[in-house]
Amino acid sequence: MSRIVNIAIGQLGPIARADSRQQVVKRLCDLMREAHACGSHLIVYPELALTTFFPRWYMESDEEINSFFEREMPSAATQPLFDLSRELGVGFYLGYAELASEQGKAVRYNTSILVNRQGEIVGKYRKVHLPGHREHEPWRRFQHLEKRYFTPGNHFGVTHAFGGKIGMAICNDRRWAETYRVMGLQGVEMVLIGYNTPVHNAPAPQHDDLSLFHNQLSMQAGAYQNGTWVVGVAKAGMEEGVDGIGGSCIIAPSGEVLANCITKGDEVAIARCDLDFCEVYKRTTFNFDAHRQPQAYGMIVERRGEMLMADGSGVVS
Numbered sequence: 001m002s003r004i005v006n007i008a009i010g011q012l013g014p015i016a017r018a019d020s021r022q023q024v025v026k027r028l029c030d031l032m033r034e035a036h037a038c039g040s041h042l043i044v045y046p047e048l049a050l051t052t053f054f055p056r057w058y059m060e061s062d063e064e065i066n067s068f069f070e071r072e073m074p075s076a077a078t079q080p081l082f083d084l085s086r087e088l089g090v091g092f093y094l095g096y097a098e099l100a101s102e103q104g105k106a107v108r109y110n111t112s113i114l115v116n117r118q119g120e121i122v123g124k125y126r127k128v129h130l131p132g133h134r135e136h137e138p139w140r141r142f143q144h145l146e147k148r149y150f151t152p153g154n155h156f157g158v159t160h161a162f163g164g165k166i167g168m169a170i171c172n173d174r175r176w177a178e179t180y181r182v183m184g185l186q187g188v189e190m191v192l193i194g195y196n197t198p199v200h201n202a203p204a205p206q207h208d209d210l211s212l213f214h215n216q217l218s219m220q221a222g223a224y225q226n227g228t229w230v231v232g233v234a235k236a237g238m239e240e241g242v243d244g245i246g247g248s249c250i251i252a253p254s255g256e257v258l259a260n261c262i263t264k265g266d267e268v269a270i271a272r273c274d275l276d277f278c279e280v281y282k283r284t285t286f287n288f289d290a291h292r293q294p295q296a297y298g299m300i301v302e303r304r305g306e307m308l309m310a311d312g313s314g315v316v317s
């Protein structure tokens with residue numbers, strides 16, 4: 001079986017709060033057609049790709065909150081994307097807000113799915129690292145209430161699909177070394193990541209000028225240190241008054257950027273990715289079995305926060 005995966009970035013520009021699922025799905029289908037015309041096997045869409053990025057608003061009504069969530073996938077509104085996938089033979093990664101039912105209780109997740117070239121769901125991932133805050137913080141120019149609206153996922157898995165081992169992560173996950181390493185330990189060869197990243201980060205506005213740099217830095221490090229392809233895809237541009245970074249790109253296991261978007265709107269960018277190119281990194285510099293020293297890493301899973309001195313002043317070495 002060929003180990004070449006022709007990847008398309010399916011970057012989205014802004015989605016207005018008033019836009020319907022049908023309008024958005026039409027845009028996703030247009031991007032998929034373009035990707036197919038370029039010979040793509042798999043198109044990667046952003047995080048929460050069916051609606052505007054609603055965690056920017058404080059809401060209390062369950063009815064209002066749930067209006068941004070999907071109870072089923074596919075649904076009547078998203079079925080055309082699955083039909084087109086099967087017709088064209090183009091798989092996809094799609095981020096959306098999932099309203100699950102667990103023991104009769106509604107649970108909300110920030111989710112992505114992996115769909116194969118036959119239009120079948122072959123993988124599901126629920127965002128582990130939820131940024132932001134739980135309560136209304138009026139001092140911010142806009143809210144980032146992911147901790148309020150979502151329950152964190154608890155698993156980074158890898159799916160055998162597209163002739164290789166494919167992993168998924170969502171937005172803030174890309175900043176954490178653990179995300180890539182847990183999948184790296186499962187032999188991941190391509191990590192797909194959709195994101196919505198405001199240029200402005202209210203608690204640390206001094207980082208605003210670095211937001212694109214930090215985006216690329218995190219994904220390049222994750223790719224190189226785990227010998228894997230990484231595909232990062234933005235919902236970009238000025239959405240409901242909040243500017244989101246673009247910077248969608250495809251990164252090789254060498255850490256090099258192979259393709260990237262040049263706008264902050266709906267845009268396709270493509271790369272021909274040889275999954276066998278992971279091998280030289282996984283068998284040499286990052287041969288985990290030969291070089292990792294897990295006996296020295298216990299703290300990574302034993303504790304969450306940094307260790308403080310008794311007087312709370314610093315980190316114990």
Ligand code: CDT
Nearest residue numbers: 131171172195196197198201
């Ligand atoms: N959607 C999402 O996870 N956004 C966050 C914003 C945090 S501000 C540093 C992100 O990590 O991009």
